Amino acid sequence: MEFDWTDEDAAYRAELRAYIRKMLPKGWRGYDQTDRPAYKTAARAFAQGMAEHGWLTQNWPKEYGGAECSAWRQAILGEELTPIGEPRGSQYMNVNWIGPAIMRFGTEEQKLNHLRRIAAGDVFWCQGFSEPDAGSDLASLRTRAVRDGDDYVVNGSKIWTSHVGIADFCILLVRTGEPDSRARGITVLIVPMGQPGFTTRHINSLAGDESHYELFFDEMRIPVSARLGEENQGWEVVRWALAYERVGSTQYQRAAVQLAEAAEIAIANGKFDDPEIQSRFGEAWAACQAARLLTLKVYDLREAGSPPTADSNLSRLISTDCLKMVAQLSADVLxxxxxxxxxxxxxxxxxxxxxxxxxxxxxxxxxxxIDFLGLPRSK
Amino acid sequence: MQFSPNEQQRQIIESLQTLLSRHAGRERALQFARTPGYDHELDAALGQAGFLDISQASETGGLDAALAGFETARTAAVTCFTASALVSPNVTGHVSDLRVALAEAPVTQPIRLGGYCEMLLVLNDDEALTLDTTPDDWTTVDTNRAGFPLARLRPGAITRARSLGPGSGARLRDWWRVEIAVQAAGLMKGALDLTVDFLRDRRQFGRPIGSFQAVQHRLGRLAVMVEGARWLAFEAAYRDARPDLAATAAAFAAGGADTMFRECHQLHGAIGFTRDFPLHVWSIRLLQLQQELGGVSRHRRDAAQLTFLNPEVLAAAVTPAV
Structure with missing residues (x-):
């Protein structure tokens, strides 16, 4: 048990920071996502620059454009990039879980087609998971894919998909089993955006201009070769993906950075001298640090080759609690x-x-x- | 960065768990609640097995002692072990087999395990004081046989205390905070384990209470609290009780102590409020720990000041703005 970064990891972080300073203008807080072409160009340029240094996929195998470093490099990437508005754009998802999912479940052809591009910072993905009637109960999803020769024919819709406006590919969950097959009848497809029969609709979201879209599939044909993993075995891919996704963007560090900014304001406007406010800063900071350790523990498990565990759920829960706590404190300061x-x-x-x-x-x-405490299921 | 214990730490934890399975546990915790006293048998076993020297035994001694302290606190043993093996060597600079308790000047408050200690470490602003004590120095506090045994130091005894020199106070404050975090994390874990076990077995409406989502979600939040407290305590110990980390760990652990108390009792129902059921041994200690060293608000304010008013600490913890 130790809590130090290796010298090599610390050096990697320092190089990253220098690169960020060089690449981003002073005061940069994130992309203006309404200007999609500019966003895409800038995010791609940033990621490609990182890829040229070999920094984007450090923990990937060499054959796919990585450097075979530890999973900790992913944690460092997240800690440095998430809080400042993720200059890679949605490419963080590619590196965090889409690439690893393709490595684990993909065919040789899929690996060849996608992994190098992801490692080069050249491609944007989105994920078609939730549906209007399948949100928290994801295993009840109904978007249907029916085999027709060498193709699947897809009908249905998805909702709450982010990054659609800039994506090149969608990783799509479809039902290939019986309607009531739940997790046993789900398949994953890799779908190019703009495929005939595939349309999208922007949703006006309170959470940011490009936050949410709907996806519609009307007799969309996708070759069977675009299937990721076996037919009806997609839930295993989802389990892996979500475990990686939950810690992929380091929300604890976003909360910690926001808290530090709020503290700077509170110190300047005198609110920090209020013992109650100061106490709440301490409380929120402690929560952010607990969230940091619970998230890094997930990376440790990943580094050890562990299958997904409920540790990623602990990490996600406390990290998002921190974000809410920090936002409230910031409001009380301002x-x-x-x-x-x-x-x-x-x-x-x-x-x-x-x-x-x-x-x-x-x-x-x-x-x-259920998974961490071992309590009995509710039904 | 590695969260799993190394080979040496694994051996420490395993051998301590074996020792505790013989000399501690729920039944024994209840026994000491019924007939108050100090667990000299456990202390002797810990001493014989070399656990009192643990903090000086290797480079990661502080962390190793914290790991051992967590395991011991989990069992709600009546022992000065964490103060003796974790705090004392890191403040005085040497290992001793004395039973140690911790206090803050002017030493008017009741003190955890005070009546059983042989040495009292006293935080007096920027200096730490040591006081050799005997049972005659103490008056027992009536705690209604609940929680840690508490005692009050007799007036005048403190005049015999000796200073460890300027600056020693900060060291004592920081290691005491780590000790509070380690103790609280261990007690929380013990209380949560009891509660989860109970709710798996206890049936109402034809099913285990623990299968109700309304109950599960509350337990889920407690699990996050325990895990967060545990890892913050271990990190602070690993970093030699760095002041900001020690305050942060204490703020989180002590800050959750009353929630853990309330939730575990509420989820147990009436049985949790009986002396025959062991929950109170863990839960009331949490409330006592929460009040030590100025209480939660002081830990939190110190964590805030030591972080946000310290550019070096802050820059190392968060990405500087672009």
């Missing part, structure tokens, strides 16, 4: 000033929405109860 979107306040809506994304807090609690 007063109504907090509601000025161009001001220094933390967006409480966006922070609150993180406790719904990637499985609601209630789903995390279900998993913790």
């Amino acid at each position: 007063g109504l000033e907090a509601l000025d979107r161009k001001g220094p306040g933390i967006d409480p809506i966006r922070n609150a929405s993180m406790a719904v994304a990637s499985g609601t807090s209630e789903i995390q609690l279900d998993r913790i109860a």
Whole structure:
């Protein structure tokens, strides 16, 4: 048991920080996502620059464009990039779980087609998971894929998909088993955006301009060769994906950085001298640090080759709790000033929405109860 | 960065768990609650097995002692072990087999295990004091046979105390905070384990209470609290009780102690409020620990000051703004 970074990891972090400073303008807080072409160009340039240094996929095998370093490099990437608005854009998902899922479940052809591109920072993905009637109960999804020769014919719809406006591919969950087959009848397809029969609709979201889309599939044909993993075995892919996704963007560090910014304001405007406010800063900081350790523990398990465990649910729950706690504290420090979107306040809506994304807090609690504490199932 | 214990730590934990399975546990905890006293038998076993020297035995001695302290606290044993093996050597610079208790000047508050200690470490601003004590120095506090045995130091005894020199106070405060975090994490884990076991077995409405989602979600939150407290305590011990980390660990652990108390009792129902059921041994100790060293608010304010008013600590913890 030890809590130090290796010298090599620390050096990697320092190089990353220097690169970030060089690449991003002062005061940069994230992309203006309404200008999709500019966002895509800039995010791609940032990721490609990282890829040229070999920093994007450090923990991947060499044959797929990695450097075979430890999984800790992913944690460092997340810690440095998530809090400042993720300059890779949605490419963080590719590196965190889509690439590893393709490595684990993909065919040689899929590995050849996708992994190098992801490692090169050249491609954007989105994920088609939730449906209007399959949110927390993801295993009840109904988007149907029926075999027709060498193709699947897909009909149905998805909702709450992020990054659609810039994506090149969608990783799509479909039902190939009987309607009531639940987790035993789900398959994963890799779908190019713009495929005939595939349309999208932007949803006006409170959580950010490009936060949510609907996806519609009307007789969309996808070759069987685009299937990731075996037919009806997609739930295993999902379990892996979600365990990686939950810790992939290091929300604890986003909360910690936001808290540090709120503290800076509180120190400047005198609120930090209020013992109650100061106590709440200590409380929130302690929660962020607990979230950090519970998330790093998941990376440790990943590094040890462990299959997904409920540790990722603990990490997600406490991290999103931190985001909500920090947003409230920021508002109490700033007063109504907090509601000025161009001001220094933390967006409480966006922070609150993180406790719904990637499985609601209630789903995390279900998993913790059953898988971590070993409590009996409710039915 | 590695969360699993190394080989040496694994051996420490395993051999301590074996020892505790013989000399501690729920029945024994209840026994000491019925007939208050100090577990000299356990102390002797810990001493013989070399656990009192643990903090000086290797480079990661502070962490190793914290791991041992966590395991011991889990069993709600009546022992000064964590103060003796974790705090004392790191403050005085040497290992001793004395039973140690911790206090803050002017030493008017009741003290955890005070009546049984042989040495009292006293936090007096920037210096730590040591006081050799005998049972005559103490008056027992009536705790209604609940929680840690408490005692009050007789007026005048403190005049015999000797200073460990300027600066020693900070060291004592920081290691005491780690000790609070380790103790609280261990007690929380013990209380949660009891509660989960009970709710798996106890049936109402034809099914285990623990299968109700309304109950499961509350337990899930407690699990996060226990795990967070545990890892923060271990990290603070690993980093030699760095002041900001020690305050942060104490803030989190002590901050959750009353929630753990309330939730575990509520989820047990009436049985949890009986002396025959062991929950109170763990739960009331949590409330006592929460009040030590200025209480939760002081830990939290110190964590905030030591982090946000310290550019070096802050820069190492969060990505600097672009």
